[in-house]
Amino acid sequence: MANSDKKHEPESDLKRQIQNKKQSFQQEQKVANHIAYWIVGILVILLLILGVLGYNFVQESLQPFDRSDHQEVEVKIPIGSSNKQIASKLQEKKVIRSATVFNYYVKSHNYTDFQAGYYTFKPSMTLTQIVARLQKGGSSEPIGDPNRNVLIREGVTVDQIGTVIAQRTSFSKKQFLTLMKDQTFMRQLQRKYPQLLNSSLDSQDVRYHLEGYLFPATYPYYRGMSLKKLVIEMVAKTNQELLPYYDQIKEKKLTVQQCLTLASLIEREGVTQNDRRKISGVFYNRIDAHMPLQSDISVMYALNKHKHSLTNKDTAVKSPYNxxxxxxFGPGPFNSPSLNSVQAVLNPLERDKGYLYFVANLKTGEVKYSTSYAQHLQKNSKMGQ
Structure with a gap:
């Protein structure tokens, strides 16, 4: 029996060793599992944190660079630029917050057709606004300092535009007025915009063939820009604005020159759009009655000076513009009219009332209309004018 017990002792020790190792392995496995769970948990938390941070970053990057910054920044987009390169350029110029997010935004919305050119952006612009501008296209020339822009106001003459040119550009007024008399340049413009300029170039006794054709607007001027280029942009703008009205002008049996002539008178005679349209009706009635339009604006243009009141000598001045x-209609326009005045020419009011005269109250601006000269004098008298 003693020998038998001794025989089983090694077997019992072996079992205990195996059991101990099994328990030790299980404990190690539990510890490993706990560590794995901790690692996975930490990774999940890190991923969540990164996800939140990433989401916030994307959302912030989709916002304007600086909502309060409205200063214009010039950006050149070279020909052949990829969306990634455009985004990098915009980030470099501090127009957008992130090139990566902008590129993702463009791809996710399937925006295409970005065009090369010179652009002005503001840090306050949204990505939608920036994309819209890139799709519209930029300038082929540097835009330059917006503080040097040339503003052409409604109702100004070529002579007055010359003064603005001298103030806002490197060109003199004399250079500008010389260009306005350059017939070779006029013919070049006519070939480019025949529908707009044919009637002007066909007119006789015209002081400036581009009088009335330099559209009231703001034009960018940059260093190195030619005077011809600046003038061409003004004429192109006029053509663009009148394009929807060419057929209507023909229907009225007017030339563009005649339409702009009436519009230039109406521009200076009427203040409200309603009065402009009524004054348009008066002019049409006088033309149909073969009466002179008798506008003070025409006399002042003939005299080449502005006066608060005209004398009999003034109104008798010998000039085709009188x-x-x-x-x-006379030779042509007297100034650069607004689109509102052109629309008034094409849509006159109250022609059927037979008005042939009008007078404005100098104090209130109210315009009175008359069908006869006697009635006109009576209304003038009531106003003390």
């Missing part, structure tokens, strides 16, 4: 003496 519409106190001459019937019809």
């Amino acid at each position: 519409l106190y003496k001459n019937t019809g």
